[in-house]
Amino acid sequence: MSYKTIVVQLDTSKRTAARIDCALHLARHFGAHLTGVYSDFTLDPRFYYERSGAERYCTSFEQTCIDRRARVENMFRSRLAQTKVAGNWVAKEGYAPISLSRYSRCADLTITGQHDPDDPEAYLADRYPEQLVLSAGRPVLVVLHTGAMNPVGAKVLVAWDDSREATRAVHDALPFLQLAKRTVMITIVGEADKRRGPRARGLDLVQRSQGRVRESSIARLM
Template sequence: MSYKSILVHLDTSVRTHPRLEMALKLAHRFHARLTGLFSTYVPPRQAFFVMAGTAEYYAEHERQRHERAGELERLFHAELARSKLDGQWIAANGYANDVVPPYARLADLIVLGQSDPADPESFVAEQFVEHIVLSAGRPVLLVPAAGTFAPPGRHVLIAWDGSREATRAINDALPFLAHAAKVTLLTVHSASDQTIVDRIPGADIALTVARHGVKVEVREVTVEDDTPVGDALLSQVSELGCDMIVMGAYAHSRLREVVLGGATRTILQSMTVPVLLSH
């Protein structure tokens, strides 16, 4: 099993170039076709019919968007040629939460960037990452907004709780796991945890993964009841020297709002290494 097609979301944010560089290296590792999908924040036209003079603002915003898209497209094709990779460029027009998912569903792996409150250009739509994770039906590799990262997968931490989402994440991450030098499967318990009868033990799922030729070290930690699971995961990442987290994304959609589970919310806000999320 491998990723044969990778899609990387590109915009006008500061972190776009590092994200593209990571996607190029991953495409090279997995011998995959790379799609660069350009999508940025697009002001709603109806909002500019209220105030006089705003039509000119909208036109200028469109002009700058197309100019930046052209610059990034030239860079993308140049990098494809330099890396000797096959790929394509797509500029998606419209509200990102609507126009990106149909393209994302065609890829084996999606590379996105974490939202960065310090960079307004990183905002493309409300809860953009959450919407793609929930709607794409494909694994999303989320790259942190701060720090410098080599393509991940040297030491992978799997967050395991026996759920459907965690099971899906492990299966979606198999290409990374197969290339990893070390894989740690971690279960986090709290002191008051009750035994769940139908929960799959970590040792059992590790054996299933091992049948794919992946050696897995099983690890369990117990934390205080008031310690968030997400914080425990990040603490283990630091302690073990992991460069990637694989985890299920716990969320549901309420109209246009995404409601995240606690661990997922913590990781999306405070991630320190790239995270592969599956729903």
């Protein structure tokens, strides 16, 4: 299993460059095709009581949006050329969570950002990352609005409770688990899980991962 098609969400926020770096690193490693999908906050015209108000707003703001989008496109295309990663640029109009979901559903991995309270340019919609994860149906990697991710995927933390959701998450993350230098699994064991035996505690998953993961260990929270 590998990621052969990667989508990265781009905007005018300060962390866009970090997302591009993360996406290029993974695209090079997996030999993947990278699609940069530009998204920006779109004001719902229903916000206005009169149609003329929405038209005035859109007309005055249109050129500013075009200029900002061009700067991001130039940065993305130049980085593609420098790293020689195969890719393409897409600028999709419309409500960002919906348009991004459509591209994510056809990709092996989507890389996106999150809301930054100190950067208004990072805002796309309320609970945007959660909407994308639930609507895409495919693996989503969220680049946090703070901190470093270099090298991305070097250390992996798996939260395990023997559920269907955890099983799906581990399966979708197999390329990361194989890439990681160290993988740590955390299980939260309650009284019911103690009676269920070692499976709920993740011991069987750790044993089966031997040979597929470089190094693994298990931490248990009571």
